[in-house]
Amino acid sequence: MLIVFNPVAGSRRRSRLLRAMALLPAARLAETAGPGHAEALARAAAQAGEDCVVAAGGDGTIAEVAAGLLGHATALGILPLGTANVLSLELGLPHAPEAAARLLLAGHAMPLWPGIARFADGGSRLFVQMLGAGFDAEVVRRLDPRLKRATGRAAYVWQTLATLPRYGFPPVTARLDGGAPLAAGAVVVTKGRLYAGPFLLAPGATPLRPGFQVALIRGGAARAALAGALLPLGLLPRLPGLVLRPASHVALDGAGVPAQADGDCCGGLPVSIEDAAAPLRVILQRPGE
Numbered sequence: 086m087l088i089v090f091n092p093v094a095g096s097r098r099r100s101r102l103l104r105a106m107a108l109l110p111a112a113r114l115a116e117t118a119g120p121g122h123a124e125a126l127a128r129a130a131a132q133a134g135e136d137c138v139v140a141a142g143g144d145g146t147i148a149e150v151a152a153g154l155l156g157h158a159t160a161l162g163i164l165p166l167g168t169a170n171v172l173s174l175e176l177g178l179p180h181a182p183e184a185a186a187r188l189l190l191a192g193h194a195m196p197l198w199p200g201i202a203r204f205a206d207g208g209s210r211l212f213v214q215m216l217g218a219g220f221d222a223e224v225v226r227r228l229d230p231r232l233k234r235a236t237g238r239a240a241y242v243w244q245t246l247a248t249l250p251r252y253g254f255p256p257v258t259a260r261l262d263g264g265a266p267l268a269a270g271a272v273v274v275t276k277g278r279l280y281a282g283p284f285l286l287a288p289g290a291t292p293l294r295p296g297f298q299v300a301l302i303r304g305g306a307a308r309a310a311l312a313g314a315l316l317p318l319g320l321l322p323r324l325p326g327l328v329l330r331p332a333s334h335v336a337l338d339g340a341g342v343p344a345q346a347d348g349d350c351c352g353g354l355p356v357s358i359e360d361a362a363a364p365l366r367v368i369l370q371r372p373g374e
């Protein structure tokens with residue numbers, strides 16, 4: 086077992102890492118030195134035949150490790166040490182480091198279907214939970230990482246309020262499975278039910294099956310502000326102007342519209358999104374536990 090630890094994820098959670106590692110004496114530790122390093126570490130471990138690579142960080146670290154494991158039999162383990170930890174909440178993984186470590190030893194591997202986003206410059210990006218285009222990506226783009234580390238999720242609230250009057254809400258066009266273009270002010274393509282933490286967005290979605298739920302959100306700043314108010318109440322699916330549609334392939338276009346994947350900036354539109362060719366194996370609780 087290799088643990089890939091992102092030392093800048095969350096609020097620098099080294100003490101939580103050490104609590105987990107105390108129960109994993111056979112595990113090796115590698116620290117990331119910068120963006121993209123987790124993917125390289127995971128790929129090298131998979132090519133060397135490692136049975137499990139544990140992403141110790143947040144959703145961005147998990148996505149990088151998952152990208153490195155794609156096409157290999159090596160299982161993905163998760164030690165949630167990030168800020169939002171949306172995928173671990175989605176999968177019902179324990180938050181306490183000791184419980185997470187016990188799960189890594191005793192859990193079982195299930196298929197996890199990540200999404201792949203392909204951009205116009207030829208680049209691609211794997212995501213495990215969601216890709217957002219529009220306002221939420223602008224919030225992520227403007228977010229000061231030091232503020233995020235210091236205040237956690239509160240930084241997103243502050244940055245959302247600061248971005249609302251400044252973002253022009255350029256239109257986004259979405260084509261789902263080659264259908265007619267649908268217009269929106271913002272779009273979230275999600276693998277899972279949850280968004281921005283433990284908050285409901287797309288009931289019925291699951292990253293354990295192929296396909297996406299696509300949230301098309303009409304309107305501008307007033308609608309985005311209302312979305313922000315409904316989010317912590319778990320009422321986002323009832324936002325007026327929000328439509329949820331299932332899709333296997335999503336094409337998004339829009340001049341000057343930024344995109345974010347799993348909470349990290351990933352360029353801008355146009356982008357084409359589909360499932361990875363094959364699932365990963367992610368370690369989960371055994372049913373009934």
Ligand SMILES: Nc1ncnc2c1ncn2[C@@H]1O[C@H](COP(=O)(O)OP(=O)(O)OP(=O)(O)O)[C@@H](O)[C@H]1O
Pocket residue numbers: 091092093094095096117118119120121122142143144145146147149166167168169170171347348349
């Ligand atoms: N040593 C490093 N220095 C700076 N950035 C790093 C380093 N190692 C990894 N990163 C980057 O840090 C980014 C943020 O990590 P991650 O998403 O895991 O934490 P988080 O943002 O706190 O958690 P969450 O996404 O759950 O809110 C990753 O996208 C990764 O590319």
